[in-house]
Amino acid sequence: MPDISLIFLALVALNLCVKLWLNQRQSASVQRYQAMVPAAFADVISLEAHQKAAAYTRAKVHLSQWSLLLDTLWLLILTLGGGINVLYTFALQLSGNDAGLITGLVFLVSLAVVSGLIDLPLSIYRQFSLEARFGFNRMTPKLFVTDLLRNALVSLVIALPLLSLILWLLDMATPLSWLWAWLGWMVFNALFLFIYPVVIAPLFNKFIPMPDSAHKQKLDALLQRCGFNAAGLFVMDGSKRSAHANAYFTGFGKNRRIVLFDTLINQLSPSQLEAVLAHEIGHYQCKHLQKRLILMALISAGLLWSLFQLLHAPWFYNALGVNVANPATALALFSLAMPLCLLPLTPLSNALSRKHEYEADGYAAQHSNAQELVDALITMYRENAATLTPDALYSLFHDSHPPATLRIGNLQTHPGPRA
Numbered sequence: 361m362p363d364i365s366l367i368f369l370a371l372v373a374l375n376l377c378v379k380l381w382l383n384q385r386q387s388a389s390v391q392r393y394q395a396m397v398p399a400a401f402a403d404v405i406s407l408e409a410h411q412k413a414a415a416y417t418r419a420k421v422h423l424s425q426w427s428l429l430l431d432t433l434w435l436l437i438l439t440l441g442g443g444i445n446v447l448y449t450f451a452l453q454l455s456g457n458d459a460g461l462i463t464g465l466v467f468l469v470s471l472a473v474v475s476g477l478i479d480l481p482l483s484i485y486r487q488f489s490l491e492a493r494f495g496f497n498r499m500t501p502k503l504f505v506t507d508l509l510r511n512a513l514v515s516l517v518i519a520l521p522l523l524s525l526i527l528w529l530l531d532m533a534t535p536l537s538w539l540w541a542w543l544g545w546m547v548f549n550a551l552f553l554f555i556y557p558v559v560i561a562p563l564f565n566k567f568i569p570m571p572d573s574a575h576k577q578k579l580d581a582l583l584q585r586c587g588f589n590a591a592g593l594f595v596m597d598g599s600k601r602s603a604h605a606n607a608y609f610t611g612f613g614k615n616r617r618i619v620l621f622d623t624l625i626n627q628l629s630p631s632q633l634e635a636v637l638a639h640e641i642g643h644y645q646c647k648h649l650q651k652r653l654i655l656m657a658l659i660s661a662g663l664l665w666s667l668f669q670l671l672h673a674p675w676f677y678n679a680l681g682v683n684v685a686n687p688a689t690a691l692a693l694f695s696l697a698m699p700l701c702l703l704p705l706t707p708l709s710n711a712l713s714r715k716h717e718y719e720a721d722g723y724a725a726q727h728s729n730a731q732e733l734v735d736a737l738i739t740m741y742r743e744n745a746a747t748l749t750p751d752a753l754y755s756l757f758h759d760s761h762p763p764a765t766l767r768i769g770n771l772q773t774h775p776g777p778r779a
């Protein structure tokens with residue numbers, strides 16, 4: 361076996377071990393503290409709610425162990441096990457033995473379909489057993505299937521033109537192909553972010569303007585104070601799929617939107633909801649979306665450049681068990697193998713995201729009320745059964761938001777209510 365195959369196997373094993381170990385730590389940490397609510401939350405979270413969060417967290421970690429093992433096995437089948445060769449031969453036959461762009465596209469689509477089918481049993485289990493057991497599932501089997509088909513269709517419509525462009529550019533193999541592919545990828549991403557809130561998200565959910573209520577008056581006043589267009593605030597029917605509650609900011613230009621889940625509006629008081637909205641406006645005012653886009657631009661430039669270097673390196677294909685060297689198989693191999701090298705970067709990406717969360721919290725404390733945001737967060741932790749005692753190391757790799765204790769501790773250092 362060539363040396364590089366051994367390095368690849370070592371990387372696969374290392375990734376699996378690190379992730380299983382982190383999961384183990386998370387499960388142990390939650391179990392260790394489940395007998396008592398942490399002191400900072402003792403007055404606001406009951407022991408029963410705390411223990412439900414512990415059981416829910418451990419159930420999710422347990423499922424993730426299976427999912428990790430399955431993904432690793434599938435990665436090995438596809439690469440050293442010859443799966444990519446089999447799928448490529450299948451694509452070649454389907455497209456009439458013409459080893460061109462069409463075969464490349466058929467190959468990549470079949471790879472995505474088969475991988476999706478392999479993940480399906482665990483997704484079904486997650487939704488209809490795990491989520492249901494903790495009272496979170498609101499999805500019907502019919503909606504699950506409709507979502508699946510709609511997702512596949514939307515992905516196909518979006519991915520085909522983009523993949524065609526990238527495969528074509530890689531096939532031309534001029535010295536600057538990677539740069540053109542990167543430019544195409546960036547234009548595509550910006551376009552996607554712009555149309556997502558108005559074209560794609562409404563295919564899955566209903567978005568309505570905030571209805572008239574005590575909530576609305578408070579929110580409108582805040583929007584005006586903070587200079588965010590009131591037409592950009594929407595309520596989403598999240599309750600159609602899950603009892604989990606959330607809020608998010610998305611899009612840019614005239615399509616920028618803050619979305620509140622209907623489940624969230626039912627859980628929070630008008631003042632708490634105002635504080636959550638102020639946090640989301642904070643993301644907009646601090647330009648967090650743009651900052652993430654710039655980071656993504658730098659990373660994807662590096663990745664596309666690396667892909668281009670590997671495209672004509674026979675060892676890359678040989679070492680990973682692939683005997684057809686072309687842009688489509690290179691792209692598939694690259695997207696399967698590259699995440700193995702990116703694991704050490706996850707904590708850095710999460711650190712940036714946490715910095716943004718603290719900044720948005722600071723903005724909310726300044727323009728709304730820090731204590732109301734603390735109360736809202738506590739309600740959200742309780743209702744979502746989010747653990748208050750995660751393992752610090754696990755959290756660095758998995759959580760884009762600061763752990764509850766740190767986040768609330770930080771909010772409590774902000775000065776009192778706005779005058």
Ligand SMILES: [Zn+2]
Pocket residue numbers: 639643717720
């Ligand atoms: Zn946030």
